[in-house]
Amino acid sequence: MKIVMKSALSILSLISALSLPGTAFATNVPQQFSNIPANQIYYHNDNNLVVGINRSEFEGKYSKALLTLPIEQELISIPVAQVKNAGASHQFVSQDFVHSGIDYRIIYTQGKNTAMGEIVGNGKRLLFEVRDNQSWQVDISQLALLHGNYENDTLGSPMQSPNSYQEMAESETNEYTVVDVMLLFTPNIRAAYPGEMSFTLMNHLVEKTNQSFVDSGINVQLQLVRSELVNYSQPSSYLALDDLVGALDDDPATAVDTSLRSIAAWRDESGADIVAMIRTHDLNERDACGRATFPNTVPGVLANVSNVGISGGSNCINTFTHEIGHNFGAGHQWRDGASVGSYSFSGALLVPGQYNTVMSSIGTGDENRNYKLPYFSNLSFSCGGQVCGDGVFADNARTINITAAQNAGLRESVFTDEVTIPITSVTDIDGDGVNDRLDAFPFSPEETQDSDGDGTGDNSDAFPNDSMEWLDTDGDGIGNNQDTDDDNDGVADTSDQLPLNPEESLDSDGDGIGNNEDAIPNNFQEFRDLDLDNTGDLSDLDDDNDGVEDYYLPTALSQSNILIVSANSNQIIEFDAQTGDFIGVAATVDEGGLTFRSDIQVNSSQQVYFIAFSDVYRLDRQTGEVINAIDRSQLATNFPAHLLFRGDQHLLVNNGLGYSYLDGVAMTSTGNRVTKQTFDTAVWRDVLLQSNNTLLVASRSSNELRILNDNAGNSTGTVFANVRLNKPEHLAKDANGLIYVSNAGNRNITQYTASGEYLSEFISAGRGGLGMPGCLTIGPDGDFYICSSDTNQVLKFDGTTGAFDSVVIDAGVGGLNKPVGLVFVGKALDEQPYNDAHDTDGDGILNSEDDLPLDSSSAIDTDGDGIGNESDTDDDGDGMPDSFEEDFGLDPLDPSDAAVDTDGDGVNNLTEYNQNTDPTVVDNTPPPAPVAPPSGSDNGSSGGSLGIAGLLFLIFATRRKIYCRD
Structure with missing residues (x-):
């Protein structure tokens, strides 16, 4: 353990610039930004301007620092109040600055040829990387990324015994305690942050945490004493922490992953108190952004697994700081009336709808997930316009200060370099001109004060000095909490299902649309019914009931x-x-x-x-x-x-x-x-x-x-x-x-x-x-x-x-x-699904009147078989061809005549057709017998003339035609 203070270095110059979004760099975008849309990446490349801190002592080179800021299209120069050495080869800057009257904060780590950092302010949070005179930046505030998932991210029981608390409380000091850390990084980190960039990342993570400690009134600083590449490949954060602890627990019975067999010796050689494994964030693989052990979970071992980066709509850029907090006994916010940290007061602070502190863990569907300040809860500090903690349940800072001495004593220090304490900084995340320590709504530029503490900003609060009221829907001077008829529609709120809508009071299906407007008032899924057929438009396959369905089925x-x-x-x-x-x-x-x-x-x-x-x-x-x-x-x-x-x-x-x-x-x-x-x-x-x-x-x-x-x-x-x-x-x-x-x-x-x-x-x-x-x-x-x-x-x-x-x-x-x-x-079948006066096939007949609205060659289809009468051989679909019906005086457009017995012989017309008989002549009647020749005739000979019987036979034969069915 080493307790040190060091003054700031001389004021240097930092230069920043803006580059508009572009895509010319698509082939070499850093991997951590590879899933970000190209139009959301800011890029700058200038061989004459080397990104870095303006100094001459670094390898005898003099270079300008270039950081791209999405503020204005200009280069700006700001004085740097302090440059902190981060190990032998890296330097760190963290400070506030003002540009065009707007407050910003920069956190910046630089190696020999690489750099990375964050710029926060004016509603922006800009992450950037610098390599080979090129810089890439992403404003993650514009990407609607969720903060990391920290549910179930601790190993072991958090609570310390009363004796342990007493002993550790007595060791609490107002001086800074240095805790040595060793960081292991995996091949996916090496791939995402190649070469020196991996070590720049390791230093940046440590210095970000140190800055949060200082800004939160915590008298602890981390010192990075060793960084090593390990060939560890298991994806799960849960399994990774188990393997990491197993490699450090000095238990010969523990099976150790081959990639981690050297880390216990490395830890002893470097005097590292805490060992962390750093990996890229992959929402597909990691289960959670990280996982950590509480103090005393495993004797002599403090470890965490921290995943960094952006994946699948979530970001884990603050994971290391969060998991280190667990290593010091800090917990999430209270759950079910109990602490989830080392002591009863070890929780995070959560002010719903306004902000929460760095150790909070916000679950599914909660807007507070994105309202995270970079501070640990602290009863002695301010944030969000009020005390940044609570003596009963939210004082992360006190917890960390108490456990610092124990953590720093896990290994004897090997490195005795002096540690520079960063300058305290403040942010104005929403850019409204009120810093986040004083801003009651640090994520809303529309609000800064909540005078009555009811969670509604004064600008939106109809009763800014009454903590029991904030809304007056009907403007009658009575707040909604006391008003018995909020919308003044004459229906008491207790009976009004839409108490804030004066036009509605009933919502039978609970879909949020009042019965007066809802065409299907008893169906949550529906509210429109254009054709008034009692089938809502969402379910109706033909919304305008014009005979043309709205869509084809996607079967071809x-x-x-x-x-x-x-x-x-x-x-x-x-x-x-x-x-x-x-x-x-x-x-x-x-x-x-x-x-x-x-x-x-x-x-x-x-x-x-x-x-x-x-x-x-x-x-x-x-x-x-x-x-x-x-x-x-x-x-x-x-x-x-x-x-x-x-x-x-x-x-x-x-x-x-x-x-x-x-x-x-x-x-x-x-x-x-x-x-x-x-x-x-x-x-x-x-x-x-x-x-x-x-x-x-x-x-x-x-x-x-x-x-x-x-x-x-x-x-x-x-x-x-x-x-x-x-x-x-x-x-x-x-x-x-x-x-x-x-x-x-x-x-x-x-x-x-x-x-x-x-x-x-x-x-x-x-x-x-x-x-x-x-x-x-x-x-x-x-x-x-x-x-x-x-x-x-x-x-x-x-x-x-x-x-x-x-x-x-x-x-x-x-x-x-x-x-x-x-x-x-x-595909759309009806191009105008809400217009029953449309003519889809363009034949001049409206769909609603057109039996074949998709066939311009025909408009009438009597039997509805999809074949127009012009092409149909049986228009009425009664089973008798049109030609048969026409020949025998039947109606080819009347299907009912198929069942009629026209000739009264007990056989209907359809059966007559099927039996090839005449529907107009009684069947089964033999033809008349030949008439005997009149007396005196030539043996009955007609003498070349047709007899009456023969004539009748010819007439019958002529009328009796044969109709063959298909």
């Missing part, structure tokens, strides 16, 4: 379009399925809403459901409206990943990142509600409905396909297949019942029988230019359509052989950028 390519989720352009894009031609943008989602998790499905009414952010949305194809159909608060985790319809009224939502929850959502007239939930500790991905109505789920973590019983609360299922699977992701089933699986680990597609037997590698990695499979769909033609996410294409493969067919949609067409989901939908 010629009748289908393709909807593709384009994650990096934040769009759902529509293409012609047969030609691949761009049709248009079906929906646009706010920045960051679409990720690799954004599955898309369509029901039989051609309504589209997709995942955006952490919710399930519905796209009305008729109107283009996008609504939140299933809010994240209803789901089991914050990361839904796959959807499956089990009938139009039952949607399965799989939350398969970390522990898996398969939610069964009933979509009925009374609402959308989770009615089933199946849980497993395995990581599940896509779900497929088999022909026997059982579910097949891809278990990514165990490399299996499992048959699942979704009626069981906790179910691991039974193994269906476990051969040649490597991180199975997507599932598909062909017309023969064969199962196909995309494997993220091998980037290929494997094929299995309906009983789970492995058949073949159906599509190999790289075939046809296939990159990472981002979706797997069988089209109406039986061929495979696969999203190649990292090449930004949709590729087609033969459904029988797996041979490459074609590039259906190429990169950039229609704005396609990182396709992650694909579904076939029916």
Whole structure:
């Protein structure tokens, strides 16, 4: 342990500049930004301006520092108050500065040829990297990224014994305590941060934590004493921490991963008190952003696993600081009335709707997840315009100060270099001119004060000095909490189902639309009914009831379009399925809403459901409206990943990142509600409905396909297949019942029988230019359509052989950028689905009056068989050809005459036709007998003249025609 103070170095100059977004750098974007849309990356390259701190002593070179700031198109120079040495080869700057009257804070770490940092202010949070005179920056505040998932991220019991607390409290000091740390980094860090950049990252993580300690009034500084590359490859954060602790616990009985066998010796050589493993964040793999041990969990061992970076709509850029907090006994906010830290007061501070501190862990669907300040809770400091802690439940700073001496004594210090204490800094995250220590709403530029402490800012509070009131809907001077009729519509709030809408008081189905406006007031799913047929437009296949259905069924390519989720352009894009031609943008989602998790499905009414952010949305194809159909608060985790319809009224939502929850959502007239939930500790991905109505789920973590019983609360299922699977992701089933699986680990597609037997590698990695499979769909033609996410294409493969067919949609067409989901939908059949006066076939007869509204050659189809009368040989469909009816005086447009017995012989007309008899002549009557010749005739001879009997016979024969049926 070393307690030191050191004064600031001389004031130097730091220069910053703005570069507009561009794409010329697409081939060398740093890996941590590779999943960020190109138009959100700021880039600068200038060979004459070397990024760095302006100094001459560094290798005898004099260089200018260049940091790109999305503020103005100019270079700005700011004085640097302090440069802190971070080890032998890195330097660190953290301070506030003002540009154009706006406050910013910079945190910056520089090596010899690399640098990285963050600039916060004016509503922006800019991450940047510098390599080889080039810099890349991303404003993550514009990407709607969720802060990391820290649920279940600690190992061991947090609570210390009273004796332990007393002993440690006595060691608490107002002087700074130095705790030595050793950081291990894995090959994926080396790949993402090559060369010296890996060590720049290690130093940056430590110095960021030190800055948070100082800014939070914590008398502790970390000292990085060693950084080492270890060839550790297990993906799970839970397993990684177990392996890390096992390699450090001095227990010879513990099996140690071969990649970690040297770390105990390294720790002893460097005198490291804490050992941490740093890895890249991968939402597909890591389960959580990190995991840590509390003090005294394992004697003599303090360790954490911290994942850094951006993945799948979440960011883990503050994970190391959070997990280090756990190593010092700091906990999350209180849960169920109890502390989750080392002492009762060891929790984080959470002020709902306003802000929370760095140790908070915010769960599913909670807006507070993105309101995190870079401070630890501290009863003696201010943040958010009030005391930044609570003496009973929220004082992380006190906890860390108490445990510092114990942590610093785990190993004897080897390094005795003086440690520079950073200058205290403050932020103004929202850029409203009030720093975050004083701003009651540090994430809202519209609010800075909450005078009555009711959680509503003064600017929005109708009663800013009354903590019991903040809203007055009807403007009558009585706050809604006391007002018995908030909207002043004459219906008391206790009876008013829409108490804030003066136009409505009843909402029978609870869909938020009052009965006066709701055309289907007793069905939660519907509110419009254009044709007044009591079938809501969302379910109605012919909204205007003009006889032309709104959409084709997608049973042939010629009748289908393709909807593709384009994650990096934040769009759902529509293409012609047969030609691949761009049709248009079906929906646009706010920045960051679409990720690799954004599955898309369509029901039989051609309504589209997709995942955006952490919710399930519905796209009305008729109107283009996008609504939140299933809010994240209803789901089991914050990361839904796959959807499956089990009938139009039952949607399965799989939350398969970390522990898996398969939610069964009933979509009925009374609402959308989770009615089933199946849980497993395995990581599940896509779900497929088999022909026997059982579910097949891809278990990514165990490399299996499992048959699942979704009626069981906790179910691991039974193994269906476990051969040649490597991180199975997507599932598909062909017309023969064969199962196909995309494997993220091998980037290929494997094929299995309906009983789970492995058949073949159906599509190999790289075939046809296939990159990472981002979706797997069988089209109406039986061929495979696969999203190649990292090449930004949709590729087609033969459904029988797996041979490459074609590039259906190429990169950039229609704005396609990182396709992650694909579904076939029916083409529009009625171009004007809300207009019953439309003439679709252009024959001059309105659809509503046209028996064949899609056939311009005919408008009448008496029997409704789809064949116009002009072409139909039996117009009325009564089984008798029109020619037969016309010959015998029947009506070819009246089907009822088939049952008539025209000649009264007991046989109806249709039967007469079928028996080839005359419907106008009584059947079974023999022809008249020949008339005897009159007396005196020549032996009865006609003498060349036709007799009466012969004449009658000819007449009968002439009328009796033979009609042959087809």
